[in-house]
Amino acid sequence: MSVFGFDFGTTNSLIARVEGERCVLALDERGLPHPSVLCYEGDQVLVGREARERMVESRIGVSGNIVRSPKTLLGRHSVHVEGVARNPREMVGRIVRYVAEHASQLHPGDYQRAVVTIPVDMNGERRRDLREAFRLAGVAIDQFVHEPLAALYGYLRSQPDYRSELRRLDRQYMVVFDWGGGTLDLTLCQLVDGMLVQTRNDGCSQIGGDVIDETIRNEVVRRVITGRGIQQEVEPVSGAAARLLARAERAKIELSSRESYRVYVPNYFYGLDDPDIEHTLMRAELDAMVGDKIQSGITRVNALLSAAGLVPADIALCLATGGMVNMPLIKTRLYEIFGSQRVRVSDRGQTIIAEGAAWIAHDRANLCLAKNIEVALARGARHPVIRAGLDMPRQGMATDSVRLQLYCTDPRDGVAKIQLETPIRHGRHVQKTDPRDSLALLSVAVDGQAKELFERVDMGLTIDENLILTVEARSALLEDKDRQEIHTLEFGLQVGSDQARRKQEGESEKHSAQGSGKQPTANGQVMLRANLALHQDMTLIPGDYLRVVRPRALARDSNPTEQQIREDLYYRPCSLCGRRSNDPLCRCGSKLPPNLQSDSIQRH
């Protein structure tokens, strides 16, 4: 079954697929992507261009009977459109079905499985909703991929020798500058350990191309009204605002090569003797109208680099894409920052993300975990539970559950605290001193009377098809459970072919990591105890586990250690009442022999 690329963007949606080493796009009749717009007219639902033509405002979300970018509404149970409660997943499903049907008509083929692009900030809950919406439309999401990564991959894949380009960019930083109709998205990427990762992101939905077009339109209207000395309140004729918006967009493009552009829209004003709008817009005027917005967008580039501790000289490539980057002012500013050699302005700004998704589908490039996931141990030590570079599951799959057994170093407060962290640095090679972000904190009740390092906590981690990490912790004796879902993992895109090497390295590192025990001291924290031995020594096996695998080894004549006897007794329920150790309700136990007695163990 072939897999295609689906760019489900905020403004537009587009399907692309690779056929014979060429990316084929399913554009609409005007050669443009399908607007992600729905219009409810009675029982009828218009989708795409037809719905877009009924829009007069560029506002995202619900506006009258029009819903623009329903993707942004995912995560909500329902939204009201003209008083009717509608499910965002169903709205998204309609657009997906519409775009897929159009693609199927244009280029007949199999459109049941897709690599779908998502914004960087789309969390796991919304990813789950998006998958469900696609399923409603009859399309299975094979894999998610972030839009900037898809754009970068699409650009790299379009290079004549993209492998040498990849080698050139190894460990280099790249900026994806995507200024489209809806949003400005800035992404700092790096090629680390054979995967493209997003180091830092920034975005803004207030200065999208549509907002700038609206600004031009509103400014033209204001200047015409001022110039003609119109005092009374005037309303535009129905549909005229949309025509003026189109004219403003054209003016924005034309003024990139001309000094002036005459904006003329007949029959704009309702009820005036001269209903036409006529205004000659100068380039300087345009710059004055939108200059501050463009400046604020450009400023974000510097802010992004500063936040990452970088300067423009550190950037090997700036990929400028989106409809807005064709404005000469924006191009010039980017050239000023990075120099013309490192700026690549994509002439396929509206399609490059879809193309990237199609190439990812074609190349079977895997999404992988960008950063290690670590568990914080007592005394500030950390154990990497899941390594960066782990392939993310595709549709209908989940990663193998990672299980870990931890020991509570100090159970006096009756709670074991488990903190999951992720390093700021991408890749697998992380230093101990690198700063970390906290991912989740779990706590489970443990036996407060237990001796140190007796109470155990079983932890399991798994990542599902929606890229949600689920962590479960359970105390062995009290069987208290805690569970959390983490929706904010960071991902990279596998572009190299060194997976086998990485896996081998990962195995050896795993063993060495488990072999290094940490000394416990912190109150209520957990520690990892080494489970490797140099020689076959039965005394190193925990007593309760020994009871399971070799019960005769616990007999007196086999000389088990005191520790093993304690562990065995601690985890063995009362033979009379079946209650756990230290259960206050258990009255039938007898004390341990004096030589094995401790304050925390009773022998039943």
Added chain:
Amino acid sequence: MTDDGTLPPDSSSEKPQVKTVSSQIETLMDFLQCFYDGKIRSLNNKLAQRIARQSSLPEEQISKLLSMAAESDPALDRTLSLWLGALPIQSYPAVRDQQLRFAERLVRNASPVGRWLEGDADTVSIRTMLADYKQQRDVATKAPADQRKVLLTRLDNGILLASLIWSQRGVADSILLQEWKPLLSAASDINGFAALVPLIQKMPFGKLAGVRSLLEQHERHSASMAANIQRLERLVDSQKLQIAQLQAELSETQQHNAVLENNLHTSEAALQQYKEQARIKSIHHTDDVHQLQSRINRLLQAELQLLRDALVALQRDPPKVPVALDYLDEAITNIDKEATRLKER
């Protein structure tokens, strides 16, 4: 064998002993004892002359002799030999008759041969006897290998003795031959017939002209069968050769088939590849056409709007000529650009 019928001497040391055996025989009883002991094999005229005077067989000794003879001659070989040996000594009827009578009694006691001699010459059914013989022979062929030969020989000798005895009793040779014919006809296979030949030759009717022609027919039949066998052997050889040739051809055909199959797979793969290429080309072509169509469509839509607006500007009172000129100019420029681009494609 020596002239007096004793066994031939194997060494000089045994010579006096042989002479002793022959000289010891004074009576028919002596002879029969030696005969069934295997010390002597035939009774010649000289010896017959000597024992002619004492040829009577006392009844009290006969039963002992019969049991001894039955034990030492289970296949009735010696009894048949005794019967046939008695026939030439015509000059000594006393000896001959006693000898035949003893043989007959011995045969009558033998199973199942004895029951073939029941009745008299008028009531005997030679056909029943032969049918029984055939049935017994079928049974004997299924006996264990170590007993089979003795049983079969006993039956063959038994039927021969029975026939001789019935002939002696007065059943005509022609009747015997007539009864034997179905048995001969039934022995359709050459081996079965061959087994009957020595029997037939020993029969009372063995010298009759019909039997001779039957034996000649048998010889012709044997020769014909031998020729048939040779012909069949040649045919088998020829078939074997043909099979070898066919196997060689089959092997060659299989090799050729494998080559053809390989070619077919290659052709199918090539066809599949061509189909895939054609499909991709078709998609690329559709994509090119769609791109061009949409580009022209977009251009026409945009420029049409400009032209419409220019027309409206000209229709205003007073006409907004600069606006119209600007828009017309822009539309013409854009259309011209696209036309140039299309020409250069």
